[in-house]
Amino acid sequence: MNAEVQQVDKMDTNTQDGNEEPYPITPPINDNEESIAVEESVVNNTVFENPPVKEEPKVKKAVASMDYSDFRLKDGSFAEVVETRKGWNLHFDFNEFLLSRNQMDYVYEVLIPLLRENPNMTLVLEGHADSIGSNDVNYRMSVLRISNVLYHIEMNGIEDTRITVRPKGESEPLAPNSTEEGRAINRRVEIIKSTEEK
Secondary structure, three states, X not given: OHHHHHHHHOOOEEEEOOEXXXXXXXXXXXXHHHHHHHHHHHHOOOOOOOXXXXXXXXXHXXXXXXXXXXXXXXXXXXXXXXXXXXXXXXEOOOOOOOOOHHHHHHHHHHHHHHHHHOOOOEEEEEEEOOOOOOHHHHHHHHXXXXXXXXXXXXXXXXXXXXXXXXXXXXXXXXXXXXXXXXXXXXOEEEEEEEOOOO
């Protein structure tokens, strides 16, 4: 029991200005098993009247439907996550490749548990950019966007053999690059899920 408790206590967290971030730098491979083991040892088989309820992902407000009809949110910003028939699209601001807090919530609370529950599921990560800038710059931006998504997936113990990456640059837009909204739609990483063998 002590070893398990110590492992949880020593888990590194990402801190900045004294604020503890909710995602560990080196998370345990299976959060559920460790938390259950610690809980059982502490409460010594105590029965709870109200068992914990699984919370819904915090990013519902930032998720648009697959037809993009509600891509522009009420506050004028654009949705950061779009659920599609193939999986999910994560959208980025201009010249950005890091995941936002909403996108990290979605990856950690929806995508990672789904991958753990379905060990035969594989992913394709396709990176895309808008047409502002040169082809080379946009290709590199699509690589950076894929790399950031891949980092968070692999950091949670998902094997890289289950993931294929395809940087596309500006070559496959979903919308015209002539409008602000069209460019925002095109700046994305498509997470395509499949249960087929590679």
